[in-house]
Amino acid sequence: MPLDLRRIPLLLLILGLCAALPRHSAAQDGWPGDWQTYWSAGEAFVLLEQRGEAVYGTYQPGDGRITGTTQDGVLRGTWQEAGESGDFVFVLAQDGQSFAGRFGSGDWWNGHRAGIAQQQRPAWWSGATPQATLRSILAAGNDAQYHAREGQVRWIEPLLAYDGPESDSSDHDRRRRALWHILDISTFRLWDAPVPAAEADPGTELHFEIGPAGSGTTYQLIFRLDDAGLWRLVVPPGPILQADLARLIRARGHETLDALEKARAGSPRMVMMDFILGSKDWDGAGGVRALRALDLDHVPRQLRRAEGALMADYLKRSIDRIGYVVWQEIPDDPARPLPYPYYRHPLGEITIAPTDIRDDEGRPVERLWRFSRDTMEALPALYEALERMPLAPGLSAPPPLSQYFATRQAVLEWSGWLQRRALGLEVWQWIGLAGYLLAMALTLALAWRAVRTLGSGSGVLATVVAQLAGPAGLLLAALLFLDASERFGLTLRAFGPVSALSAVLLILAMAALAYRTVSLVFGALMVQAARTSAYTDEIVLSLAQGLLKLLVILGALIACADVVGLPYEGVLTGLGIGGVAVAFAARETVANIIGGAILLSDRPFRKGDMIEAAGTLAVIETVGLRSTRLRTLDDTLMIMPNAQLSDQVISNWGSRRRRKVKMQIQLTYDTPRDRLARFVERLKEIYHKQPDADTDNVTIGITSLGPQSIDIELWGHFKVFTYDAQVTAQQALILDILALAEEIGVAFAFPTHTVHLARPTPETGQDATA
Structure with missing residues (x-):
């Protein structure tokens, strides 16, 4: 059969699509990696490797081993743990991120890919002292629970010693979880952990009392030195741990762990967690979470995102230099009566304090813990004092959250001497600010030149340039100024009002551009409407133009008030919508606007109609937002408020059919x-x-x-x-x-009078007149 050349492009397209599609077996053969697995009675962290079709690995807790073979995404093999073993089968999901499994006994065993754990022993891992053991357990547990790195759990197991009779991995898992909950709901200082004697014998035990903040109830941690010189945290039998956990929960006034978790959500510890964890997802939902932890009530609402990014940068970089944050060292009691000072320095403090959220009438409606306003104001000076301090062990430099730190980081990588300070700013800030000011001046100059040259002619282009070049140049200059205020950190120190000023200039420039655009667009529409005989065109356009301009002005004023922190009610009062005295002054304006709307809806006349109103004959010229312009028969211009005109009896001579x-x-x-x-x-x-x-x-x-x-x-x-x-x-x-x-041959009559004269009569001697 000969090949149809017309089908070649179709065949090539099909082959290309087939090549682009992922192969089924390749997508399913992805067993290597870290897996968080669980079954009906427990869970384990599994590490798998693969060579060809052979898959093997280990799991914790229990020091178990897994071996098997895979084919088309199905893994079959055996598990071994403490002399016990059994069969299993795992089936990898299509996306390779989870699997469904089953023990040989019939129980289910499922799992999903976990956050990658450190393959080598972390630098912070140590069991040299009880303090080091507790720090390592907390670091690994916090990493697993709060930073979504579940694989770090593997570094907890070697630091635990299980008391009581031998038990399986499921029992170990339950006990380990109960102990972790006790640690997590407690507040303590690692510095207070016991210090062993210089020469301690294996089997030596040291005790450390911890407990929930504000409860007065304690739990005793036991550390035991093993034969290898490792201090292990003793894990009591499950019933004892569960009873102690329930006792500590009741000491906080709750019956369940879930109720306690909800109650402590607004505590200093959770504020620190919200900020640090939220800052890692600044551009997503985490940014909102992190901003909520900062007291930015003194910053206008429209500027809080930009100002918050700058403050978050200062705070995060300062905390990373102060030390590794251990959540359990920060109190989690929302009812704590005093602020929590996390860090003190001669130049200021980093403090988490309660603040009252008030309603419009000033009544407190909610109490929130946040990094205080004093902390926000002290951060630039604190960071300057801490900047040369190396990061805490185990931490890496965070990516910049604000334009200021992004620019500063790029500049300082190029040349360090630009960091020198002069007159309140660093050298690179002065250079950049000078460049931006020059660009703003050039922008305004070009806009002015465009108006004088291109806008002085005739035609559509000249009209557009004359109307829009000035506001457009002002808008571009305002954008440059706003970008400079954020990029160079001008809102700090003595430049506090700069950010608000730049935002106000931007709003005014946008309002000016919108106002001119409305005039330009409606001017063109009015010219088009004048060429038609449609009734509503010109009147509707006139009213719509006035209304849009009014809305532009109102929107600009309200936005400016919002930026500088003024309440909307004050702005509305100043405009005549609120306040008794001003409202009376503005009622005529409002009545005229309503009158214009009535004229538009009733349609008593059209432009060019001769009407009789208030005893006067006049021709309609323009219906505006506030008044109507009429031309009388003697060519006198008459302006009548819309409210009065709409209340008149209008006789429209122009609407007569004959x-x-x-x-x-x-x-x-x-x-x-x-x-x-x-x-x-x-x-x-x-x-x-x-x-x-x-x-x-x-x-x-x-x-x-x-x-x-x-x-x-x-x-x-x-x-x-x-x-x-x-x-x-x-x-x-x-x-x-x-x-x-x-x-x-007829004649038209006109008013006439006929006078008949008569001669005098003998009787009277007078003339007689008829």
């Missing part, structure tokens, strides 16, 4: 009857021949005999919409009427 025409034609009394009748008939014909006449509703006839004339009334309508068209139509009709009168 224009009424009413004429009274007066003929003289000497007009013969036949001519009068013919004039009326011909008048009807002339009216019906008018192109704009409405012939369906017209009345023409003799209505009365007036004092000086015979009155003929013409009452009808013209199908025109404007006043100019009405005048034109009436003019044509009147000219036709004058021509008709001349044709028939």
Whole structure:
């Protein structure tokens, strides 16, 4: 069968997709690594290696061994521990991160990949003294429980000595967990752990009392020296440990361990944990957790993320130089009456103190432990004093959390002399600040030049440049200033208001740009609307433009108030929305805005309509947010507030479907009857021949005999919409009427008076006047 060349691209695409897909067996053959495993009666940490299809390893506790073979992700083999053994089968999940398993006896045995433990013995691991043993157990346990490095549990087992009869690994696991809970809910200082004599014999025991903070109840730790010179922590039988654990929990006023864990969530220890653990995930949920541990109430809300990153950098780097943090040395009692001073120095303290969170009325609603405000203010000086101190053993330099430390770290790697201090700032800060100020000046200069050159012409481009170049340049300069304040740490020492000022400038620049953009956009829309006869276009655009500009101004003022720490209520009061006196002053403005909305919804007129309101005839020019502009017939500009106009009886002459025409034609009394009748008939014909006449509703006839004339009334309508068209139509009709009168030979009457003079009568001797 010949090959269809048209199918070659399709075949190549299919082959490419198949090559890109992961192979099933390759994804499943990933047994090497550290595994946290568990079954119905216990758990163990398993370390596996693989060569070909052979898999082998060990697990703790119990010093157990595993051997087996794998095929297509299924591991079958045996386990051995203290003379016991059995079969198992493990099935690796598709993602290679977990497995499902089963003992030969039928019990389940599952697991997942654990945090990678140190393969070699850690530098901090030691059993040379009871203090060293306790420190090693706490370091490994805290690493496993709080830092998600479960594999570190392996370094605890060699430091434990199990009392009582021989038991299996499940019993060891339960006892080890109970002992860990006792250690974890207690508060003590490692420095107080017992110091052995210079020459201690194997079997020597030393005791150390610990207990929950604020409870007055203690538990006695027992350390025993083994034949190899290693001080091991004695693990009593399970029932004794469980009874002691329950006793300590009740001493804290709780019945269960879970209830105790929830109760101590707001303690100094948890604050330290929230900060240190949260700072490791600063860009994720951990950042919120770490910021919550810092008292930043004095910092405006909008600046707390940037300021918090800087304070967190100072605090974390200082703590890492003070020493390795052992959680159990920090009290976990939320009801502790006094602040907890973690570190003291002549330049300041690192203190975890309770603070009251208050509602809008100033009443305390919640009590939180946080690193105090005094600590936040002292951190720059403390870090400067600690900067040359090496990191605590086992710690590595943390990545920078703020722009300041990221920039500083990069600069100092390039040249150390830039770290020298001058006039309150380091040399590199002064250099960088000068560069940013120069860039800001150039930005403003370019914006000004663009306005003067490009914006001075005509056309769309000139209009856009004239409107937006200035605010855009100001916005770019504000962004540079804000970036400089964060990157160079200008919020420290004497530069406290700098960050707020930079944020305010940024808000004002954005508001100016938005205000100009609204004017520009609506100006273009108004030009387009003027070309149409649609009713709502220009009025809606006018009202919308005013409303948007008002919202831009209000938003900018509220944002500025938020940045500088002013309450919203004060800003709203200052704007006339709150406060009795100012509210009365602003009620007319609000009424006019509402009046404009009423005019928009009722639609009583359109732009260019002639209306009669308040006894005045005028043409609508513009409907604004506060008032309406009208042009009277004598070309006088009249501005009427929307609230007044919306309350008026408005007669819209521009909305008439037809224009009424009413004429009274007066003929003289000497007009013969036949001519009068013919004039009326011909008048009807002339009216019906008018192109704009409405012939369906017209009345023409003799209505009365007036004092000086015979009155003929013409009452009808013209199908025109404007006043100019009405005048034109009436003019044509009147000219036709004058021509008709001349044709028939009738005369129009006009007001006249006839005076008759008589001769004197013999009887009176006076003239008689009629």
